Amino acid sequence: MTSHGKFRSSSGKGSRRSSVKKIVTDPKERQRLVENILKPFILEDSVYDKVCDVMLDNFNKGLGKDTNADARVKMFPTYVxxxxxxxxxxxxxxxxxxxxxxxxxxxxxxxxxxxxxxxxxxxxxxxxxxxxxxxxxxxxxxxxxxxxxxxxxxxxxxxxxxxxxxxxxxxxxxxxxxxxxxxxxxxxxxxxxxxxxxxxxxxxxxxxxxxxxxxxNDTVGALMSCAHSDRQCGIGLILGTGTNACYIERLENVELWDADYEEPKQVIINTEWGALGDNGDLDFLITEYDKHVDKHSINAGKQIYEKMISGMYMGEIVRLVLEKLRKNGLLFNGKGSEELSTRGRFYTKYVSEIESDVDESDFKSTKQVFDELNLTDYTDQDCRIALHVCSLVSKRAAYLASAGIATLLNKMERKDVSVAVDGSLYRFHPHFHDLMVEKIQKLIKPGLRFKLMLSHDGSGKGAALVAAVANRLKEEALQKNSED
Structure with a gap:
């Protein structure tokens, strides 16, 4: 057992043992109880198929003239x-x-x-x-x-x-x-x-x-930035503090389109997909931890899908799970810290750091995170459990984002599509890219191909490129008019 400095409790009156159930020492029983608590994060493929169905239904409602007013996923035309x-x-x-x-x-x-x-x-x-x-x-x-x-x-x-x-x-x-x-x-x-x-x-x-x-907005910037070097780019995805996606849609599917129908007969749609589930559509996979995060957020009842995926909330979901394990005598010998019991104090960057521990012989990054949280009573088995918690929460996030991207790819029905991705979560998490590739592959229709590519400076370069394209089209129109 390692000890790093003096234990600090949130009350200043000793440890939090009083709120802890009996410490579980039997390894098999401990493993069984841990797995039982983590079970809600391990979802069958059929659940992600259902997320795709719910997503498509919401996309179509947002695009529909008669259904847009009540749609939670708004599908805004960007005019790009x-x-x-x-x-x-x-x-x-x-x-x-x-x-x-x-x-x-x-x-x-x-x-x-x-x-x-x-x-x-x-x-x-x-x-x-x-x-x-x-x-x-x-x-x-x-x-x-x-x-x-x-x-x-x-x-x-x-x-x-x-x-x-x-x-x-x-x-x-x-x-x-x-x-x-x-x-x-x-x-x-x-x-x-x-x-x-x-x-x-x-x-x-x-x-x-x-x-x-x-x-x-930043999704369009990501798409445009990658499209400058890759003509197959048709989706922009943000996976950072929040999450959102945009994609190229055929005008015939955009019932609210009120501008011209000249070539090209397409427009980039800003999905605002973070609001998926605001009407209860995702209740079949919501956990007690998701409910807790939502209840204590500044926009309770809103952005449900975003709260299960994005960097603003991932660390807090992990913290809640770790605290439940601790209170059940399954982690840290039942001893917590003021930091671990403080809402928002387990940063999402900790998830990436803990999952970067490939060498389980020393758990260097995990122990560093524990030190920052003033946790003093932990074993290598505690490190292993924390790593497992982080990997399950981030895997669910990656798979949920994958369901959204697979739905867009299936809807677009283009043979080859590059997906431009930006945001700190995707950029810094060690496994997010690979997890998404694996899951999207399972969820897309046969014959469709895709690749995920990191977008560089979409909010700067992407904005200039939109202006450049608009300028080019303006000049082409003026030239055509003068020839006519």
Missing amino acids: RSVPNGTEEGNFLALDLGGTNFRVLLINLNGQEVDMESKIYLIPQHIMLGTGVQLFDHIADCIYKFMKEHKLENKKLPLGFTFSFPCKQLGLAEAHLTTWTKGFKCEGVEGKDIVTLLHDAIKRKGDMHVECLAVI
Whole structure:
């Protein structure tokens, strides 16, 4: 048994033994009881098949004219109709706003060559809580400084804007903010078109020739970024703090489409699939731990599918399971710590770190996590159980995300599709990619092929590429009109 420093309890009155059932010492009995507690995370293939059926039904409701109003998965058309074809060239600006920092990027496209320069600017607290005019004037001021620094003052530049807040998109360059999140409360912006507010601020600033041609979210950015080098890319997936996906859909299936039906007869759909299950559709696989996480979240009853997958919640699910095992005398000799009993204190990065322990002879990463959590009474068997808990929770997350991707692949019915994936969960978890490949393979129709590829800087490069494609199509239309 290892001991690393003095035990700290949350009450300061000794250990938490009082809330612990009898310590189980018999190895076989211990294994049986542990497996019984973890059983809800081990799902049959038929359960994932059912998730695919539920997902498809929800996708179709979101796309349907008569069913969209009541649909939980909203399937928003993004108005992005084309992916890059490799002929895009020139200088483009991109803005990436989604938190207290925002980036201005200059992206030079020349065929397959992409050069990027960027600068991060801080948005002070008083501006986050001020007026919309102050916010967009600050953004315009930063764009101006960036352009001056790069000697671009007299250049006419198209701009792509990644705006990571909930919006109702009414056109490629028209997006109305529905509600502020992430600590922003700028008055006079909700319900307004953010492109108009940006253009008004650019006019007030003067001495700039910048036109915003497109507003996108991060899923579209991921897809576009990969599509620049891989023409087969048809799905964008985010697996990070949250989860969402977009894909290319045929216009004939988008009943709410109210724009033109000219070529290409397709549009990228932002599924907003995190809301799957908000109507009880996933109750057949919800565990007591999922219910607990949902109940104590800031949006109880919403984003049910997201809460079983994404990085914001995975660590908390693991913590709840570990605490249940401890209280049942199956872990840490029944002794916990203030950290382990604190909601949100078991970070999702711990899951990746623990699962990186390939050498079970020393459990180096797992023991480091235990030390950070001030756990002092553990054995190698405890390390093994913690690793098993993490692997089951993350495997379920990977398989659920796979069910969503398989549903999209089956719906698209393209023979070859590349899936662009971005987000810290996918990027840093040691097994997520392999688990997804394995499960998608089982869930897709025979004859379909896919590959998962890491998307690089979708919110920057992807935004510029959407603007570049929009610019190319605009110029092609002008040329066609002049020839006619």
